[in-house]
Amino acid sequence: MSFGKILIALIIIVLGIYWMLDSLNIISPEMMSTFDDGLPYLAILFGVLLLIVPLIHRKRPNIFFGLFFLIYGGLLLADQYGYLIFKWQDFWKLWPYLIIYFGLSMLFQRDYSIKFKKGYSNDKQRKKHIIFDWNTKGEGEKDTKRAFVNDAAYQKENWMAKPMNERVRIGSYTFDFTKAFIPDETIPIRLSGWVGDIKITMPDDLEFRVEVRAKVGDVKIDDAEQSGVLRNYSWQTAHYDQAVRKIDFTFDFQVIDLSIDQV
Structure with missing residues (x-):
């Protein structure tokens, strides 16, 4: 050791x-x-x-x-x-030390590549993605590709709400479900990583559930708010269990800043 x-x-x-x-x-x-x-x-x-x-x-x-x-x-x-x-x-x-440290790592280590992705999906779902990837070579190890930073926004008219499962080091997500097309089913959205900054706008007639696993951060869902040292935190709307059309959020970050507003 x-x-x-x-x-x-x-x-x-x-x-x-x-x-x-x-x-x-x-x-x-x-x-x-x-x-x-x-x-x-x-x-x-x-x-x-x-x-x-x-x-x-x-x-x-x-x-x-x-x-x-x-x-x-x-x-x-x-x-x-x-x-x-x-x-x-x-x-x-x-927690911002994580961002500073990996930024310095990108400057002083080799074999890094940066990719920017921005565009449209096949189903005309307009969204923005900015993704930083890097390749590292360890002694006796194969090249490793990791998602480092993801900046994504889902807030254009009639964007399609689909199941999502993403893991990043640092992620910034913006969702506006008041503008989304949401099918009559349970849609799981799972985001995980080290640092997450997540802003969500929900229509007041859409049922949803939230499960947060994080070391520290801030969680605000309408008037309910919790900050500081976090453990497992769960919240759901009153009629979630009976609803057919609903969103199931799961967030698993070391540090999280989550805000959900119903309009």
């Missing part, structure tokens, strides 16, 4: 023990204060070790987690000195 994996595993174990003792009220307030004061320096130390120690053993440094802990510790330290407000539980707010 690599040093980076061992270090990350130890970090998870230590944090788990600390939070368990805290939830049982075993840790004194003085000990909690000491931990909070030392956490920025521990995070920065972890980041430095993940970057430096592999180099000593002539191995590739864990750049992703190394930079993450450096940024996380730096923000906690800035909070202690009053430059900004950032608490240890605000780690989920660093």
Whole structure:
């Protein structure tokens, strides 16, 4: 097992023990204060070790987690000195780091290709797609093609609502079902990936169900709203079970910003 994996595993174990003792009220307030004061320096130390120690053993440094802990510790330290407000539980707010990291990866690694797709489907469903793909070559591995960024909009008049199952690293989707042709059936729409920004407009006479699996983010469905640390979140309209024509949404992202409005 690599040093980076061992270090990350130890970090998870230590944090788990600390939070368990805290939830049982075993840790004194003085000990909690000491931990909070030392956490920025521990995070920065972890980041430095993940970057430096592999180099000593002539191995590739864990750049992703190394930079993450450096940024996380730096923000906690800035909070202690009053430059900004950032608490240890605000780690989920660093999700744009995923975009920055992969953007830098595209700049400094080889074998990347970018494709832009924009046009019409055979059934005259007008839509926009902008897709970034990249090819990577690993030692002893075949070329791997992955969908990185997908920017898609379904909001033209009379576009055809069809079953969908897409997985992306970063996805931005806009759906306007008030302008769609929707057949009398259950239409499953499944979107998954790392970061999802999804905006949906639904007619008030169309039944639908939503299932969200995400680590963190914001979910807003009409007046119902939930944000922060998310687990499994489900919501459905009053007559979904009896309806023939309905939409079944499933979203599975690490970070999600979902907004559904009924008009």
